[in-house]
Amino acid sequence: MRLVSWNVNGLRAAIRKGIDGWIETIGADVLMLQETRVLEEQLPKDWSWPQGHAVHLHPAEKKGYSGVATLSTLEQDVLPGFAWGEDATDIEGRVLVTRHGELVCVNTYLPNGGGGPERQAYKERWMDAWRAWLAPWLEADHPVVVVGDLNIAHTEDDIWNPKGNAKTSGFLPQERAWFTKLLGDGWVDSFRHVKGEGEKIYSWWSNRGNARADDKGWRIDYLLCNPAAAKRIVAVDIIRQAGLEVSDHAPCILDLSD
Amino acid sequence: MRLVSWNVNGLRAAIRKGIDGWIETIGADVLMLQETRVLEEQLPKDWSWPQGHAVHLHPAEKKGYSGVATLSTLEQDVLPGFAWGEDATDIEGRVLVTRHGELVCVNTYLPNGGGGPERQAYKERWMDAWRAWLAPWLEADHPVVVVGDLNIAHTEDDIWNPKGNAKTSGFLPQERAWFTKLLGDGWVDSFRHVKGEGEKIYSWWSNRGNARADDKGWRIDYLLCNPAAAKRIVAVDIIRQAGLEVSDHAPCILDLSD
DNA sequence: CATGAGAAG
DNA sequence: CTTCTCATG
Numbered sequence: 001m002r003l004v005s006w007n008v009n010g011l012r013a014a015i016r017k018g019i020d021g022w023i024e025t026i027g028a029d030v031l032m033l034q035e036t037r038v039l040e041e042q043l044p045k046d047w048s049w050p051q052g053h054a055v056h057l058h059p060a061e062k063k064g065y066s067g068v069a070t071l072s073t074l075e076q077d078v079l080p081g082f083a084w085g086e087d088a089t090d091i092e093g094r095v096l097v098t099r100h101g102e103l104v105c106v107n108t109y110l111p112n113g114g115g116g117p118e119r120q121a122y123k124e125r126w127m128d129a130w131r132a133w134l135a136p137w138l139e140a141d142h143p144v145v146v147v148g149d150l151n152i153a154h155t156e157d158d159i160w161n162p163k164g165n166a167k168t169s170g171f172l173p174q175e176r177a178w179f180t181k182l183l184g185d186g187w188v189d190s191f192r193h194v195k196g197e198g199e200k201i202y203s204w205w206s207n208r209g210n211a212r213a214d215d216k217g218w219r220i221d222y223l224l225c226n227p228a229a230a231k232r233i234v235a236v237d238i239i240r241q242a243g244l245e246v247s248d249h250a251p252c253i254l255d256l257s258d
Numbered sequence: 259m260r261l262v263s264w265n266v267n268g269l270r271a272a273i274r275k276g277i278d279g280w281i282e283t284i285g286a287d288v289l290m291l292q293e294t295r296v297l298e299e300q301l302p303k304d305w306s307w308p309q310g311h312a313v314h315l316h317p318a319e320k321k322g323y324s325g326v327a328t329l330s331t332l333e334q335d336v337l338p339g340f341a342w343g344e345d346a347t348d349i350e351g352r353v354l355v356t357r358h359g360e361l362v363c364v365n366t367y368l369p370n371g372g373g374g375p376e377r378q379a380y381k382e383r384w385m386d387a388w389r390a391w392l393a394p395w396l397e398a399d400h401p402v403v404v405v406g407d408l409n410i411a412h413t414e415d416d417i418w419n420p421k422g423n424a425k426t427s428g429f430l431p432q433e434r435a436w437f438t439k440l441l442g443d444g445w446v447d448s449f450r451h452v453k454g455e456g457e458k459i460y461s462w463w464s465n466r467g468n469a470r471a472d473d474k475g476w477r478i479d480y481l482l483c484n485p486a487a488a489k490r491i492v493a494v495d496i497i498r499q500a501g502l503e504v505s506d507h508a509p510c511i512l513d514l515s516d
Numbered sequence: 517c518a519t520g521a522g523a524a525g
Numbered sequence: 526c527t528t529c530t531c532a533t534g
Contacts, residue, residue: 377524
């Protein structure tokens, strides 16, 4: 069973660049998209989702901003999402929980803190609330995967230039410490679990300069497993081949045994 | 002596599309541009104005909006511009007056009324003030040309579909009547003067549909002459050749004898 | 440096 | 339909 996380940086732009073909090629059973930046009715009229996929969009209230979507060739029910003290309705369209038989998928787009101190503070409050909200899923005896663009690179292996980014949102000491606590809770970073330490493979590259060609990237897209899911990990991958520049993020793959 | 009026619909976009080559080809002695939508410092650093041209930019205060510019291979002095009751500083960058020896050029970008009743009312107040401000130049014994995008098609010969546009800003009865009064003041529409009635040649086409390919256009760009200039009219033209789609307006030419 | 909105034409 | 700005990433 193949689970995929992909920040598409605007689904409409991704459609123009031919995301359809890549969706077929990747062959996900559950495909979780972030930064869709679109409402259902804004999708091109002459376009339709790849055949055989159940689709659920969870947009932000603000047009052209944030939003997640989950597609699946399996049966798919939507479960209640993330509500917390400051936002009971997930107004920014950041978390979508789906169930596919016994598998539960938590599709997440964690706030970006690069917009200034206010957004960084919001990000950190959001992180704490989300981590607490997530905890009950750890104990499930069925597989639960927590997937998405978490906007944090965890260790020095997860970023091209750790020294130069120690003061950049996404690699701040308190964000990295939070990530360590998240894994301490019991969530397994499937990519690092399979690849081990030292493998510097990235999932996002800035659009500025030649970052992608020079592989000056960050790994900020994750597929985390609860213990029940971790037992089933078969393979992981981040697809970085040329021609896949549909988004500034690469699709991240986790294969689980049935 | 060749005078040219050209609404470039964004000078930066026009530069990307190769306006430089066309400027050389056209060979104006005085080239008057409208809708430059740019400040001097926003021009590409690796770009420079065609050699041998004196240049004066008159931008709007609001970025990316309106603005006129005059280029000349002749000597060029800037004269006081258009000040009126509602706007003593020409905040929208619409009128630039230059002197080239005995020739005076009034480069004008008349407000567009398509933005709603408020803008239409502003346009009409502007028109009246501008027409009055212009009148003293009629009596000059040296040539004065009033040039630019006047955002009005005068007669049924100046628009592809007069019936369908009787309620469209730019072809409203009161705008056409105003234009008749302007010519009644003594200004000579050089294009119509040379071509005579019945010639339906346009200078602007909407970007919607296939308006340009189908020649569904309007003539809203003019070179008006005071009597001293009218005596010297040699030729007029509107260059509409393929490949010149640098802007949605065509360059309009007036040749005067020296 | 790219996305999308929105104002303006 | 295109221009440009602005917010956001």
